[in-house]
Amino acid sequence: MDGDYYIKFPNFEKYQSLRKDRSYKSDYPDPLSDFDTTRHDTSGHDGQNLREVKGSEGEGKGSEGEVKEEKLSFSEFKNVFLTQAEYQKLQNRYGNIKTESYIEKLGGWMRGDGKTKKDHYATIINWIIRDEKPEKKDVFEEARKILEAENGNK
Secondary structure (H helix, E strand, O other): OOOOOOOOOOOHHHHOOOOHHHOOOOOOOOOOOOOOOOOOOOOOOOOOOOOOOOOOOOOOEOOOOOEOOOEEEEOOOOOEEEEHHHHHHHHHHHHHHHHHHHHHHHHHHHHHHOOOOOOHHHHHHHHHHHHHOOOHHHHHHHHHHHHHHHHOOO
16 A cells, blocks of 8 residues: 555454444545455454453353343333343233333433443332332342242352
8 A cells, every 4th residue: 555554453344333424434545355464463353352241152142051032122212121021020920000110110210310220120120129118128138039039049
């Protein structure tokens, strides 16, 4: 390239994206298709700089290798994510009205405060128990027991 050196990030398009309104044609030339990559370290794998998820055995699998169920979006804001099984458990345990009420409550809380929760299913159970019991230390113990019973005491 006329003696000038450029850096090419091989998987940039794969892992990064720009908003459509901010993208523009690069000032730098596209790398040559016959560019010699043998001079460079190619021992790494795609995405080698990406964080690895602890306990991950592969995409879509849990720590024991079972396939994870897809999470569906709920609430007016579509920001509460539960599996169909989790949603069904909430409806069976607390009824449709209470389940929908707490899903909307969680969705509104996250949207309004810009906050997130790791496990929406556990959060809903904790909130329901907290609202039913005045003693806070009992809430977490009861929620822990419910979740352990459902997960087979993992």
